[in-house]
Amino acid sequence: MDKLPARFDDLIAQNQLPVLVDFWAEWCGPCHMLAPVVKELARQWKGRVTVIKINTDEKPELSQRFGISSIPTLILFKNGREVHRLSGAAPIERLRTEFEPHL
Incomplete structure (x- = not known):
């Protein structure tokens, strides 16, 4: 049995910080467009949020x-619960507007 879901659950439930999950795939053009934006947000929000990437082809479960x-999809978890979701590539300003109120 694949143990990632249990580790994933532990990560989102036990992390002291909110967890932003980027669901993506290698073949997805918009995912590649969003990747540097997510990387920049991770840099800017360091100490405020944990950012992880989940390849949907490798972890379909x-x-x-x-x-x-649809991908890319970003989901923000806080205390193990989904608090916000956004699908599609978007500029950094929109991501800040969408997610910062939940941090």
């Missing part, structure tokens, strides 16, 4: 579990 129907 997590994609299915969270109802990921």
Whole structure:
């Protein structure tokens, strides 16, 4: 049995910081466009949020579990619960507007 879902659950539930999860795939053009934006947000929000990437092709069970129907999709978890979700590539200003109120 794949142990990632249990580790994933531990990560989002036990992390002291909110966890921003970037669901992406290698073949996804918009995912590649969003990647440097997410990297920059991780830099700017260091100490305020933990950022992780989940490749939907490598971990389809997590994609299915969270109802990921389009990528890229960003989900912010706080205390183990989803608090905000955004699908599609977006500029950094929009991501800040969408997610900062939940940090």
